[in-house]
Amino acid sequence: MSGKTRVLVIGCGFGGIEAVRALSRARDEVEITLVDRTNHHLFQPLLYQVATAGLSAPAISGPIRHILRPQMRRGNLTILQAEVKAIDAPGRRVTLHDGEQLAYDHLIVAAGATHSYFGHDEWAAHAPGLKTLTDAFNIRQRVVNAFEQAERCEDPARRQAWLTFVVIGAGPTGVEMAGTLSEMARHTLVSEFRRIDSREARVVLVEGSDRVLGSFVPALSQRAAEQLQKLGVELRTGCRVTHIDGDSVRFESTAGTEALPSHTVVWAAGVAGSPLGRALADSVGATLDRAGRVLVQPDLSLEGHPEISVIGDLAAAKSYTPGAEPRPVPGVSPAAKQMGRSAAANVLRRLRGQTTQPFRYADYGNLATVGRKAAVVDLGVPGLGALRFSGYFAWLFWLFAHIYFLIGFRNRLIVLIDWAWAYWTFERNARVVPQAQDHA
Helix, strand or coil: CCCCEEEEEECCCHHHHHHHHHHHCCCCCEEEEEEECCCEEECHHHHHHHHCCCCCHHHCEEEHHHHCHHHHHCCCEEEEECCEEEEECCCCEEEECCCCEEECCEEEECCCEEECCCCCHHHHHCCCCCCCHHHHHHHHHHHHHHHHHHHHCCCHHHHHHHCEEEEECCCHHHHHHHHHHHHHHHHHCCCCCCCCCHHHCEEEEECCCCCCCCCCCHHHHHHHHHHHHHCCEEEECCCEEEEECCCEEEEEECCEEEEEECCEEEECCCEEECCHHHHHHHHHCCCECCCCCEECCCCCEECCEEEEEECHHHEECEECCCCCCCEECCCCHHHHHHHHHHHHHHHHHHHCCCCCCCCCCCCCEEEEEEECCEEEEEEEECCCEEEEEECHHHHHHHHHHHHHHCCCHHHHHHHHHHHHHHHHHCCCCCCCCCCCCCCC
């Protein structure tokens, strides 16, 4: 360890994992410490499948120590399960939840993002978001419990409130969640209840803008809307949510105010940077954007503190392509991976007395699934331009792309088997939940 540069990486998401992998190759130059509050890496793009009982947690996650075994064997990586509470940039150390302090020479912050309720944090108790396995288990329990409560209701109005599911936010997560909930009601749960018909469930997707999947081109956005409606999802675009409690959701549109009785609400409308962004702002005067993300320099470092880099969903980064205006980097997993590799490379360049390089994002396009045999794909193909398609072949492309990017062979095999079984049988076998709490 003597003589090596100490690099501390906070967060084991896509960006943190890639940074560690890149740094570990320089085992004679750096000593790496990876800190995360969980013991697992999570493939977040498929988290909604856990929330809707399509996949079990181990299918989309894996222990950090197992994933980074090749890097551990190089002898320059230490992995700690802990939560970082404070960052002392002048002293070059961080403080963990138990008071322990870790010193560093270079710091890479990849702490990710959390939910944003736009100033209404009281809504969180009634409309959970989806960022962690705990969130997914919570939503799964609420969904399963809603059907169980409806089975017990004699009053039609109360029963319908339990059978009404509201998803707020029509980005990829919201669209995927709404489509899957509708499929559960229309196919998976049919004939499993005696007193209710699960096909009578309503899935309502509420979006503040005028269309779903706003990051896609309008034509694909329209196709996604049509596919959602075909699945039975009710769309409410151009609506601003004004109130959420345990019994209803209220929102406003040009048509006026509507109150929708519902006990099961999922929040997919906004994200905010990790609280560590505020810690950096307090410690070094870093500038945050409206979402709490840290504004970074072209090489992903902080102004005045080149030893600190911020990557992934916590970074308000731009892509610097020669001959073009810098453009914002989207908060997607490919961008986080590329930032992780770029930040690690720039750390090594500094150690070797070389000039750092600005971050350049290679945009491979967007994918979103709507439901069974329904998806939209927007790809950038070198030499051919944009390749855009939707429907069944887009769904197949989405499916195999996600299997390819999963963590390991075992995960890919499990997901492939589970999806094949679900495709032919409509069954979702991960519906076991702990004893339900009373949400009435």
